[in-house]
Structure formats: C-alpha cells, structure tokens
Amino acid sequence: MEVDKPVRVALLGCGVVGTQVARLLAEQADDLTARVGAPVELVGIAVRRLGLERDADLPAELFTTDAEALVAREDVDVVVEVIGGIEPARTLILRALEHGASVVTANKALLAEDGATLFAAAESARRDLYYEAAVAGAIPILRPLRESLAGDKVTRVLGIVNGTTNFILDKMDSSGAGFTEALEEAQALGYAEADPTADVEGFDAAAKAAILASLAFHTRVTAGDVYREGIAEVTASDVASAREMGSVVKLLAICSLVEGPDGPAVSARVHPAMIPLSHPLASVRGAYNAVFVESEAAGQLMFYGPGAGGAPTASAVLGDLVTVSRNRLGDVRGAGESAYADLPILQMGSTETRYHVQIDVDDKAGVLAAVAQAFAEHDVSIQTVRQEGRGDDAQLVVVSHAASDADLSATVESIRRMAFVRDVSSVMRVEGASE
C-alpha cells in the first residue's frame, strides 16, 4: 500500500454504535489523518433498512443493504463490524478477512461463542482482528491486558462489566427497592432493554468474562465455559444484609488462575457477590463499569469508565481503527490470539469461594451448635457467625472461609432439612475480602 493513499473503511451496521463511529470518523478526520499517517475514508455502510433516519449526517450514497458485496470490495482495507449477534456478523467478518481486509469489531457475543474461528481466519489471512470495544465499552482493558501486562503474570480479573445490572443493584442498594421495581426504573430510564434477559441473566457479562479470561490466561475460554448466575434472584433482603456487613452486592465477572486437580487451571464465572465497601469496585455506581486486575508483579490495578453507550463504544472502536490502519500502512500485524498456555477450565463445583448464608431459625438452645456442626460435616469452615434473637425466632448469619460450591450446596441442603430451620433466606458469595 502506498502511504499517500487513504485507508478505506467499510462500516457494517449503523445503529447506536455505528452512527457514532461514522460521526467521529468525520469530525476527527484531520486528527485521524495525522495519527494514522494517511486519511481514513469511509467508503460504505451496510444496514438493514435503507430509508431510516440516522443521527449522523451521512451521504445517502454510502449506504447499502448488501453487506456481502461491501466486504468483498477490493478497495476496502478495514471492515468495522457493529451489527452484533452471531449471523450474519460471523460470515461477514470471515469474508472480510478472506478478501484481505483487517477487522475491528465490538461483538462480544460472537467473540465469546466462536472467537477461535475468527482468530484462525485472521491468522491465515495475516490480518488484524481487534475488539477493544467488546468488553467494558470505552474502558481500555483488552490492550492493557494483552500488551501492558504481557511481562507479568495475571492471577485474577474481577469486573463489573454490565452497566444495566450495576444500575439495578445500585438502585436496590440506595433506595431499598426490590429487583422488579429497580428493573422497571432501569427500563424507564433506558438503562435496560424491554427484554432484559441478556443483561439480567448474566449472558452479556459471561461473554465478556470469556474474553477477559482468554486474554488474561492465554487460554481459550468460551461463553459456555463460564459459570453464570444472574441477578433476578437477588432480594432486597440480600442487599440489606450486605449493608449490615459493610458490603454491597455487585454482579461480578470473575476470572482467576487457580490450583486445579492437575495443576494450574482457569476459573471463569459470573454471579452476584457481596464485596466490602472498602474494595475499589464497591464505589462503582450506576451504569459505570470497572475492571480490577491482580497480577504478581504489578499488584492491584483498576480500570474504570463508561461501559456502554454509542459515543464511548465508538471511541474504543476508533482507537482500534487507528492501530489497525497504521499496521496496514506499515504492512504489519499486531499480536494475534495468544492461547499457548491452554490451561484446563475448572468446573464451578470445584471452584472455591467464600459464602454468606443467612438462616431464619427458632430461637432455642443448641441451634447454633447444630448449624455449626452441619458446616463442619461438609468441610466448610466458618469465619464468622452472628446470631440475632427476634422474639421466638432468630437469625443466624454465617460467613464461611473459602469452600467449594459443591460442599456449600450440600451444607445448605442439610441445614434446610433441620426441624428448627424456618428458611435459608440468603445464600450469596463473598468476594474481594481478605480471608
């Protein structure tokens, strides 16, 4: 490629993110030219509906509904995919690479389901595939993990990577609202979609956890490998109980390097957890995202910012676009997929976490001893227990040391069967606190 020629960009999708990508390409044109070393030219935009009014002021002749033809154009250097979903996004990205274009995408769902196919295609085409916007929107987290920490050993990534659920939990915490009420408010304010399943059930966060774990541990992790629990079961009483412990409930994506039965392994999971108010993630409010990284040499790092939204996500897309364009001009590639460590993935049953268990019991002698005995029988060691009488019933709040999911479940099962137990009213994992 000659240096004077522009870098030609095809945009697939012109919705929330795509519109902002197109706007920034126009508004920042001079700066982009200086930073890339050549003008960046938008040569086509694929959408579903041609006539639709778009926010950005874009020439009608750029639009097409024939995305296949657009990615096959000989003169396209970079394809930006912001359609989302599995198909046709996957086929379009594969075609783009085959035709010699580099690709920038924000598509977490596709990367987490079938990243391997995309990375292999990028490898054999010897082109770049960048995707910073796929995790935590505007927050630069993939590049730091992949490059800045490349000389270090990451041991744990703890992220608030879904703004919708963080907004809901934050609302429950600040107002005492229940889940349904908080969800409705989030929907009214545009923070949650009409069908909130992907967010509320943790699917979105699980896709991001898979991407984070893959990069952090140089191991292929797919969304299917990630244990997932959403926030629909979190009650106002769980949240109040967390408060009493000086904690707050967050939906966390947790990726960690653990000692498995056959040596080092990766654990990746998404679930609500209580974290102490003193933890940097505890103060992440509203729809903001943050990713907390622990590594052997660097220690504890945190990356914080807006996790979604058209303009923030477009900022991340354009950062990738500049790198990928510079690489095209220099006829080089950035680092491709790194999966050399190929660690086994630990199942949730074997993953150890701490638990907060709240039990409503009859207030009589011997109850605490019997409950403690149930924990001991299942090898779950207790860190603290608090008992509060309330007339003829009482509440026990137990916080355990690290225990396996399987052992804890068995403990709770056996406690539930005890005659004096009225209800096990809250079982929640505890993260981010020292043992």
Added chain:
Amino acid sequence: MEVDKPVRVALLGCGVVGTQVARLLAEQADDLTARVGAPVELVGIAVRRLGLERDADLPAELFTTDAEALVAREDVDVVVEVIGGIEPARTLILRALEHGASVVTANKALLAEDGATLFAAAESARRDLYYEAAVAGAIPILRPLRESLAGDKVTRVLGIVNGTTNFILDKMDSSGAGFTEALEEAQALGYAEADPTADVEGFDAAAKAAILASLAFHTRVTAGDVYREGIAEVTASDVASAREMGSVVKLLAICSLVEGPDGPAVSARVHPAMIPLSHPLASVRGAYNAVFVESEAAGQLMFYGPGAGGAPTASAVLGDLVTVSRNRLGDVRGAGESAYADLPILQMGSTETRYHVQIDVDDKAGVLAAVAQAFAEHDVSIQTVRQEGRGDDAQLVVVSHAASDADLSATVESIRRMAFVRDVSSVMRVEGASE
C-alpha cells in the same frame, strides 16, 4: 533477525527497579518466550558498584561497570535503562539507539527534560523507544492514551502521580497531623526519601505531567513548561478546611486542553488542590496513584494502581520489553513521537481555576461586603461564601468560580491589605467539582 535467535537484552542499572526486571526475566522466561515468539536473554547488566549484594540471584559474569561498552555491543537488541537521572542515562540511550538497539526506559526526569532528543534519535535509528514505567509505575496509562484513545479527543488528564505526597496528604487527612509530622512518618516507613525535595516540591509529578500532556495533546511539553507548586505549604488547617467542605487535598497533575488567546492551547500544572469526596480520585489512598482522563467520546475514565515500587515498575518495563521485542522480531516499529498538533502552552497566569480562600477577619459589619467587593473588582466571581463568627473575630470561606491565577492573586493581595483582615489563612485551588 531470525525468529529462532533469542532477543538479547542489556540492563542498565540494577537497583530497586533493575533487580526486579532481572528477576522477572528469569522467573517468567517460559511465558516471555511464548509471548514474544523467541527467548528473551539477559546478556549484561551495567552498575556502578560491582561487588554489591543484589536481591535477585544473578550470575556475577553478567555485571559490568562499563555501560558504554555494553550498549555498543553488536549483539544487543534491546537496552533497558533503569539508572535514572539525566547523565549518563541520556548518552547511553543515544548510543544504544545509534548501535541499533531498541530502548525501554523508566526515566521520567530525562524524558520530561529532553524527550525530543531521544525521540529524534529513535526516529533516525528507526528503533522503538518505550517508557510506560515512567508515569504512574505499574498503571498502564501511556499505552491507553497513545493507542486506545487515538481515535478520540482527550480534553483533560487529572492525575495523582506521586505516591509519596499522596501518602503524606492522606496521613494529614486521616490523623490531623501537620506536614512535617506526616513527612517524618513517610520517611520512617520508606515512602519518602531522606531528601524528599523531588517528591514534596512536585518536581517528580511535574515530569510526569509533561509526559502525560505530550501524549494527550500531541504536543511537546517539557518539565519546564509545567507550573509547579509542592505540598510543603499545605497546613493541617487547609486539610481541615477541605474536610468541612466535603473535600480532600491532593497533589494533582493537571493537563488540559484550553481555549488560549490564539485558539486551543495546553495547560499543564502541578499543585495541591481540593477535590470533592465524590470524585473518583478522592478515594485514592496511601501511596497509590490514579490517573483520571476526560475525552470527548469516551467520557470519564480512571486508571488506578501502585505508582511505584520495584516489582510494579518492573511489570511495566517488561510489558514494553515484550512489545519492543516482538517488533524487533517482526522488523517493525511501534508509533514514534506524535507532536503534530504543536499547540501553544498557556502560562499559569492565564490558566483559569476555581479557588478556596479562607480569611480571618474582625467580626464587624461591612466586612463581608468589603471582601466581596474586592473579588468583584478583580473580576473574580464568587460561587459560595460562608461566614462563621468566633467571638470578636470571624472566618470567611469563599469559593470562587473559575478565575485566572493573576486575578486571584491580585484579589488576595488587596484583601490582605484591608485593615480588618487578620490573615488570609488558606488559598487553595479547587478541582474536579462542577461549576
């Protein structure tokens, strides 16, 4: 370079940071080989004193006192400079580039004083010069600014980039101690050096501000361009006064894109300032660092972590080393200096900030009116004023809207001369609050 051949690294300096670089090179050897694509081999270490006991278990034959000869070796691919200071570091880096090596350095003082010479040398040698460790230790901040935000327009960078001063101010805040007492504690705990000038007077933060401003605004900014005020004048009463306002005093490095007399300009300054407790930087405790970035599309981002220490700083050095080594193997370079915007640098006298001014006055009628008149005469508009009587004297606390340093100084001058004014007991800038 053949891909099977190792990447050969020369280490200049084996003190706090160098020892950890050497240790990680050995401990992470297998991972580094996988990530770089070739083994990374340490071929020599230059120090001042040969006999010295070093923390890492390093072969004696690697050591030399002849740094000049080490950087001139034909077989060295990458030189890591962790000696510090201006000379001989500058000459050694220039020699290394001339001899065809890429360079990784943690030397903020040198980069902020004479980065231009180094960048020019890297450019003409067509080699990399990377320096992530120079600002905020382990926190990946330069790479995100340079690459992730390359498609965005950064408008402001607000950083707590000196751990020593943050420790001291945090101590003053939490214990009510005065500056001298807090400094002594920092020295006793190893957070401050015996000669604390570089930290306490803001020289270290100013060097980092210069580097951040250069990257954020694509403009050459040197340490000499940065307005600088240290924390030695911060009193226990300033800190208490901040508390009363729901704020905390921090030493901030502030780099902003401002409207100058002839269009856009850069303002870079380091001084203590009050920030509201609700600001994400307010909760940065102890010796931790954090950098808060505002950009047009991404919005507000924050990067948080350990700003110093041997291992954290070495993590950043090794991240750069991996990139630079990969570039050597691929026979390519990363992006060089970007100074195309070449914006003018605004002097402090023209920079507008908000101020908190505390005035001890005789408690009599007309005092508030006279003080308010003094602000008005100098075009400094008042946001809030609080008056508190205490017997026959009173205290006025004024918070201004944004005003120039020159106008504020003139206001304070004229207030000081008023007969009923006993003392202007605190003048401090206010940052991070909405107007």
